[in-house]
Amino acid sequence: MYRMAERELCTGCGACAAVCKERAITMKMDREGFRYPKINAALCIQCGQCGAVCVRRDGGKDSLSRTCWGARAKEPETRLLGSSGGIFPLLADQVIQEGGVVFGAVLQKNGDVTHMGVDMRKDIPLMTRTKYVQSELSQVWREIGPLLQEGRKVLFCGTPCQAAALRAYLGENLRGLILVDLVCYGVPSPGIWRHYVRFLEKRYKGPFRSFAFRDKRGGDNGHTAVAEVGEKTVAYSLYQDRFCRSYFQNINIRPSCFHCRYCTTQRASDITLGDFWGIEHVKPEFDDGMGNSAVICHTAQGQRLWEAVQDKTQWFSCDERDIVNSSQPRLREPTEPSSRRGWYMGLYGRIPFRMWLRLFKA
Numbered sequence: 630m631y632r633m634a635e636r637e638l639c640t641g642c643g644a645c646a647a648v649c650k651e652r653a654i655t656m657k658m659d660r661e662g663f664r665y666p667k668i669n670a671a672l673c674i675q676c677g678q679c680g681a682v683c684v685r686r687d688g689g690k691d692s693l694s695r696t697c698w699g700a701r702a703k704e705p706e707t708r709l710l711g712s713s714g715g716i717f718p719l720l721a722d723q724v725i726q727e728g729g730v731v732f733g734a735v736l737q738k739n740g741d742v743t744h745m746g747v748d749m750r751k752d753i754p755l756m757t758r759t760k761y762v763q764s765e766l767s768q769v770w771r772e773i774g775p776l777l778q779e780g781r782k783v784l785f786c787g788t789p790c791q792a793a794a795l796r797a798y799l800g801e802n803l804r805g806l807i808l809v810d811l812v813c814y815g816v817p818s819p820g821i822w823r824h825y826v827r828f829l830e831k832r833y834k835g836p837f838r839s840f841a842f843r844d845k846r847g848g849d850n851g852h853t854a855v856a857e858v859g860e861k862t863v864a865y866s867l868y869q870d871r872f873c874r875s876y877f878q879n880i881n882i883r884p885s886c887f888h889c890r891y892c893t894t895q896r897a898s899d900i901t902l903g904d905f906w907g908i909e910h911v912k913p914e915f916d917d918g919m920g921n922s923a924v925i926c927h928t929a930q931g932q933r934l935w936e937a938v939q940d941k942t943q944w945f946s947c948d949e950r951d952i953v954n955s956s957q958p959r960l961r962e963p964t965e966p967s968s969r970r971g972w973y974m975g976l977y978g979r980i981p982f983r984m985w986l987r988l989f990k991a
């Protein structure tokens with residue numbers, strides 16, 4: 630049997646399952662709630678396709694033409710739509726106006742986070758804003774290749790490992806594809822998130838309606854979480870929310886994130902977007918609490934798309950060091966696991982979930 634990925638490095642993208650013509654690979658959640666490939670040895674013909682498409686050991690490429698910007702959408706509504714400066718919604722709008730399709734992470738009605746494609750401007754808000762949950766990509770594998778073959782333009786936005794996986798999966802057939810990736814702290818467990826959604830439903834006695842991980846309406850750069858469950862709308866600090874606490878304490882993060890090869894400006898994408906943390910040291914007049922984006926263009930294609938929306942933003946050009954050195958550790962090194970991660974994750978699933986959550990009290 631082909632030995633596909635050392636488990637610690639598997640990003641759980643699912644490209645191996647998608648590429649397998651024998652349908653020998655399925656993605657299954659492990660006991661920490663992360664998806665990993667499971668091979669049915671009876672169906673596997675050892676063709677090696679899964680290994681060839683796997684990006685576990687890949688990293689990004691250096692770019693000589695990289696340009697760096699600080700920016701935010703001029704229109705306050707668009708800026709509010711995004712978690713940072715609202716640059717993603719502008720890029721998405723541009724691509725859709727050019728007849729393209731945009732794929733991004735959508736919080737589904739049941740709380741799951743999955744990537745979906747939209748080609749209508751009115752649907753862009755479905756995929757804006759950061760969700761601190763690893764998203765599922767099966768629709769991406771099914772739909773993007775055929776769209777590119779039809780000659781449609783496609784914008785994909787996701788974590789850097791997802792963008793790299795999509796590039797590897799499509800191989801030569803990249804014409805028309807624009808890859809936007811994010812600065813990324815690491816992805817939390819979708820299984821634990823599912824558990825948390827059910828917990829909120831019990832607690833607030835009604836169905837899950839939505840959850841904003843980065844609500845900016847309080848002018849705090851999106852450090853407020855807002856849950857809408859049943860009749861209730863509850864807002865609290867991002868760092869008080871128990872699920873988010875287990876994230877920012879470096880517990881519920883996927884093991885591969887601690888070895889991430891994309892915590893650098895060398896990427897496999899056309900554009901990288903992130904929060905412009907530390908903007909107060911670089912451009913203090915931009916620091917109004919409503920979020921700013923760091924925009925890094927790696928390729929000529931990325932630069933063209935950025936220039937097409939630049940007029941709709943307030944922007945300044947900057948040095949790479951302004952972004953990397955400000956307060957942006959995730960462009961220098963991966964998140965470190967908590968020394969107690971094993972202990973916490975060992976208890977997950979073994980004690981009642983509400984008790985497990987209590988371990989993360991403020």
Ligand SMILES: Cc1cc2nc3c(=O)[nH]c(=O)nc-3n(C[C@H](O)[C@H](O)[C@H](O)COP(=O)(O)OP(=O)(O)OC[C@H]3O[C@@H](n4cnc5c(N)ncnc54)[C@H](O)[C@@H]3O)c2cc1C
Nearest residue numbers: 711712713714715716717733734757758760786814903904
């Ligand atoms: C898990 C995660 C961790 C992050 N960590 C950092 C960090 O440490 N430092 C930093 O500067 N920025 C981080 N970001 C990026 C930041 O939060 C913003 O997403 C980014 O700056 C774009 O903001 P925007 O205002 O332009 O658009 P937004 O509308 O906020 O961007 C939304 C885009 O992000 C994508 N997205 C949202 N959730 C997910 C998800 N779960 N998986 C894949 N794609 C998703 C959507 O597809 C959409 O395209 C992180 C994002 C995520 C999802």
